[in-house]
Amino acid sequence: EVQLLESGGGLIQPGGSLRLSCAASGFTFNNYVMTWVRQAPGKGLQWVSGISVSGDSTYYADSVKGRFTISRDNSKNTLYLQVNSLRVEDTAIYYCAKAVRAYATSPPLDSWGQGTLITVSS
Amino acid sequence: EIVMTQSPATLSVSPGERVTLSCRASQSVSQSVNDNMAWYQQKPGQPPRLLIYGASTRATGIPARFSGGGSGTEFTLTISSLQPEDFAIYYCQQYNNWPHTFGQGTNLEIK
Numbered sequence: 001e002v003q004l005l006e007s008g009g010g011l012i013q014p015g016g017s018l019r020l021s022c023a024a025s026g027f028t029f030n031n032y033v034m035t036w037v038r039q040a041p042g043k044g045l046q047w048v049s050g051i052s053v054s055g056d057s058t059y060y061a062d063s064v065k066g067r068f069t070i071s072r073d074n075s076k077n078t079l080y081l082q083v084n085s086l087r088v089e090d091t092a093i094y095y096c097a098k099a100v101r102a103y104a105t106s107p108p109l110d111s112w113g114q115g116t117l118i119t120v121s122s
Numbered sequence: 123e124i125v126m127t128q129s130p131a132t133l134s135v136s137p138g139e140r141v142t143l144s145c146r147a148s149q150s151v152s153q154s155v156n157d158n159m160a161w162y163q164q165k166p167g168q169p170p171r172l173l174i175y176g177a178s179t180r181a182t183g184i185p186a187r188f189s190g191g192g193s194g195t196e197f198t199l200t201i202s203s204l205q206p207e208d209f210a211i212y213y214c215q216q217y218n219n220w221p222h223t224f225g226q227g228t229n230l231e232i233k
Contacts, residue, residue, distance in 0.1 A: 037224075062123065107175075109160075114169060
């Protein structure tokens with residue numbers, strides 16, 4: 001069974017930093033593109049960032065480019081999102097999600113974690 | 123980035139009815155034979171669930187009452203006979219171009 005377990009969220013002041021983690025199990029992690037998606041309270045889904053199977057290629061939404069960094073450690077089956085220079089509008093549940101197919105370069109997302117909440121407030 | 127626009131924002135329907143949700147992309151999300159469009163369902167307090175990808179392929183375990191169609195910039199999700207568990211928010215997503223943008227969602231509510 002595929003499992004994705006996010007952690008690292010919390011209450012943080014504007015301008016602060018956090019590192020989110022997503023521990024993956026139940027599939028061959030290093031064969032799948034991985035993605036972060038966020039959802040502000042009461043709002044819709046926003047795609048945040050994606051990373052290739054090797055980690056060599058990374059992609060970002062314009063709203064987070066230059067502030068967030070996605071990475072992965074295939075030896076630990078873990079996906080990361082370093083979030084810096086946080087703003088109030090970054091407050092959201094952050095989900096990690098797995099591609100529907102192995103080796104798909106630009107895939108939809110068939111498995112999601114339960115999410116970790118970042119609250120940015122002074 | 124590609125902007126995805128869903129309509130309507132809210133749809134009030136009765137169980138047993140047939141319903142069609144729409145999604146429009148600001149530019150084509152189809153390449154060759156691939157329509158790079160997905161639909162997700164989300165219920166309160168839960169992560170999204172993949173329903174449809176490739177515009178018309180049902181994901182694993184998705185009932186046959188869900189069907190997707192369209193190509194290029196215009197896509198639809200049809201639920202043939204609404205069940206009580208289908209009342210939720212539905213999102214479209216294009217994965218043709220990075221960033222893989224979502225629509226704003228359609229809230230399917232009980233009439």
